[in-house]
Amino acid sequence: MQRRDSSQRPERPQRNTRGHWPLWLWRSAAVVAVLSTVVLGATLRAQPRAAADRVSSLIPSGQPLETYGSSSAPITMVVFTDYECPSCRALYENTLRPMINDYVASGKVYLVHHNFPLPQHKYGYEAARWVYASARVGEFANAEAALYDNQDAWAASGDIAKYVSAAMPAPEFRKVEQLMKGCSFSDAPGTCPLDSVINADRALGEEIPVRATPTYVIVYKGRRLPAASGAVSWPILKQFFDSLLSQ
């Protein structure tokens, strides 16, 4: 009976109907078993590792000037920006401003600003000087907001002082002007006493490395996470912060 059946269907190869399913089934089971063993073993052995990167150079010590919030916050966000860069303005307006009002105000995030003026932006470096001078008199937040809010205007005219002066009381602006002596666009390079700070910021950015602005580095409880650049919306960043805080 068996001989007659096989002779009736000579074109039907046996391996298509027999021994085929078990082969892939066994292979699938082997793959799943190996992966399960590795994942299980790694989970049981997992130990918190020491942070690979040190963060001390990213977070200013002493009396930091261009920062928002408390340095004791569990999350530190270090941002490298150029005041003339449109993406930096978008990051500030859409992400950092709501973050400052929410997570910085509630003590969850410490925001640190570093200057990274790009050579292709004509007034970027001078804007960084104005903002740093404002920070020296305690008007960092107002000056930064004024420059981002009016970026198109001063980037076209170069009149940064106009918007900085409007952002703070007159006595404070006079102090800023004093600090800016030798720092205006027409002054010779190397005469501005504020440049050493901006150049130090840029050197730090080159170590990260900053390839584009804005670039940001997030530090959570002393662990530095990989640097990221480009746009990020506040809801997405907030989700990330919430997941970090839940660890």
Place this chain on the structure above:
Amino acid sequence: MSVLGAALNWLAEWGFIFVVAGAIAAFCVRGSARRRSLVRVLLVVGSIVIGSIFLAAAYGKLKPLPGFPWSWASLKTSIALFAIQVESYNLLSSSAANTVAHILPFAELFLGLWLITGIWRRYSSLVACLAFAGFMIAIFSAYRRGLKIDCGCGVGPAEQAGPGALLRDGLRFLLPSLIVCTGAFWIRKQSALSPAATEAPESAAPASQ
């Protein structure tokens, strides 16, 4: 786990050499029976290589951040970080980027396992080709728009979205996928033309296909 990640990354980065060498050998070998046998071996090796690429990519996206142990919370953090990378491409809205970030790593995990098991290899390799093509289009688009962002590929060291990432994806990922896809459809066609050729059929394809 880091050993597994390193092994997957190695296979993902260098496995294309085996696939390309196998394809060249299959072209050069004389005799259709020998060529079919060689292609069948190539398909198995190629599927493992491409599967490893997807597993390595999923591992790269889901692994805990440096200094964190594997846990549910660390998984959520890694996905949240990947959402930032997806959004940085400026192609999707925040909610869409978030959805993609939650789905893509698990889709890659599934596709990697599907490829390695060899079930319906023609279709799995076709899906792999489409996935790689999609990733390359996204990277090219970011490069064209002047975005200097991390490609977020998850395989190998972090790489900026640009010509380097495109070359890597094209040579190491898309090329072996195309070879396996072409080989899988060729074997199927050969099997249909010559029933004797199905003596050692594509390992995972059910007979009813």
